[in-house]
Amino acid sequence: MAEEEAKRGSGTLAVHAGTDGAQPHGTVALGIFRTSTYTFRDTAELCAHMTGERPRMEYGRYGNPTQAAAEAKLAALDGAQHALLFGSGMAAVTTTLLAMLRQGQHIVLTDDCYRRTRQFCVQILSRLGIEHSIVPTTAEAVAAALRPETRVVLTESPTNPYLRVADLPAIASVLRGHPAKLVVDSTFATPINQRPLSQGADLVIHSATKYLGGHNDILAGVVSGGPIVEAIRDLQAILGGIVDPETAWLLVRGLKTLPLRIAAQNATAQRLAERLEADPRVARVYYPGLPTHGTHEVARRLMSGYGGVISMELRADLAGTSRFIDATRIPQIAPSLGGPETLIEQVALMSYFELTTEEREALGIRDSLVRLAVGLEDAEDLERDLVAALDAIGPAHR
Numbered sequence: 001m002a003e004e005e006a007k008r009g010s011g012t013l014a015v016h017a018g019t020d021g022a023q024p025h026g027t028v029a030l031g032i033f034r035t036s037t038y039t040f041r042d043t044a045e046l047c048a049h050m051t052g053e054r055p056r057m058e059y060g061r062y063g064n065p066t067q068a069a070a071e072a073k074l075a076a077l078d079g080a081q082h083a084l085l086f087g088s089g090m091a092a093v094t095t096t097l098l099a100m101l102r103q104g105q106h107i108v109l110t111d112d113c114y115r116r117t118r119q120f121c122v123q124i125l126s127r128l129g130i131e132h133s134i135v136p137t138t139a140e141a142v143a144a145a146l147r148p149e150t151r152v153v154l155t156e157s158p159t160n161p162y163l164r165v166a167d168l169p170a171i172a173s174v175l176r177g178h179p180a181k182l183v184v185d186s187t188f189a190t191p192i193n194q195r196p197l198s199q200g201a202d203l204v205i206h207s208a209t210k211y212l213g214g215h216n217d218i219l220a221g222v223v224s225g226g227p228i229v230e231a232i233r234d235l236q237a238i239l240g241g242i243v244d245p246e247t248a249w250l251l252v253r254g255l256k257t258l259p260l261r262i263a264a265q266n267a268t269a270q271r272l273a274e275r276l277e278a279d280p281r282v283a284r285v286y287y288p289g290l291p292t293h294g295t296h297e298v299a300r301r302l303m304s305g306y307g308g309v310i311s312m313e314l315r316a317d318l319a320g321t322s323r324f325i326d327a328t329r330i331p332q333i334a335p336s337l338g339g340p341e342t343l344i345e346q347v348a349l350m351s352y353f354e355l356t357t358e359e360r361e362a363l364g365i366r367d368s369l370v371r372l373a374v375g376l377e378d379a380e381d382l383e384r385d386l387v388a389a390l391d392a393i394g395p396a397h398r
């Protein structure tokens with residue numbers, strides 16, 4: 001099966017991988033196995049399980065058939081040997097890092113990364129005697145930060161909010177001969193737009209809350225890769241950041257349409273990015289599919305689509321930018337991304353509310369920065385709505 005699967009396209013894998021085969025009662029759809037524990041017929045069966053002679057489900061924290069089906073589908077999509085599901089993206093990030101690092105070791109983290117991931121390294125890992133370096137998303141910066149005791153290099157790609165695409169083969173070549181593993185948070189790319197494991201990454205993490213679930217209705221996370229995933233599973237059995245069967249089922253349902261949704265979101269985002277970049281009221285658009293983006297060449301080399309998130313700076317102050325956001329009719333004001341509904345946020349207020357304009361500028365976040373997570377609405381409707389909302393900025397252009 002694995003060999004045949006390797007030849008199949010993402011659409012076929014998304015529909016069939018991991019969820020085909022003998023379902024109880026011949027159902028086409030996967031069943032939800034809502035159970036916290038499993039019975040053994042007799043002591044002989046228990047012993048055969050314990051010795052590994054006939055391994056099977058035992059207790060909900062160690063696995064569930066619905067979860068196993070979702071993991072098989074995710075592994076196929078990521079081109080991985082193993083995948084492990086979690087109750088959230090952050091459970092995947094934290095459990096993975098705790099499994100890979102111990103006292104006296106060091107992690108290199110690229111900047112422009114998910115704020116909670118950075119907080120975990122800065123506030124929690126440091127308490128355990130694990131040091132960190134936060135560097136720009138380039139192979140040169142990673143090389144300069146490497147120490148003999150570095151065990152993990154963690155990068156996101158594309159990054160948030162500036163959508164920089166990491167040159168994974170270049171970073172992987174810097175790590176050749178070094179014990180550090182390359183871990184890529186690929187939430188913004190998804191396996192449809194990029195396969196980091198084939199570009200030098202050792203592990204790939206996704207917040208399945210975003211595109212993989214795809215409907216703004218679940219929280220989940222996943223880590224995919226080689227045998228190290230099974231070591232992470234052993235730690236999950238202790239830490240307990242597991243996914244429940246119903247969520248795993250919703251993820252399987254969402255994954256079946258992942259390639260279609262991503263294709264639509266890629267296309268709409270590209271069209272909107274080009275239109276917004278041409279508008280005099282927009283100072284700058286950050287989208288890896290635009291030739292003006294700093295990492296466009298890397299994106300062209302490594303990605304097959306540029307994703308559904310666009311960031312832009314308006315020619316407006318804090319209040320003018322808020323007027324634009326409030327004037328849009330289709331996008332909803334919310335954090336997150338990857339669902340059918342287009343979501344919009346003024347980054348200064350959604351993620352950096354407690355800071356002053358000057359403090360935000362020091363972090364590289366302008367008051368006029370807007371992040372648009374494109375959904376599945378018609379591109380023309382979104383375009384008309386966004387262009388009309390730009391009128392609300394008013395004459396106070398910067």
Ligand SMILES: *Cc1c(COP(=O)(O)O)cnc(C)c1O
Pocket residue numbers: 088089090091114156160185187188207208209210219220221
């Ligand atoms: C959302 C997100 C996370 C965290 O995932 P949750 O499912 O919200 O816990 C981690 N990394 C990136 C890039 C994200 O966008």
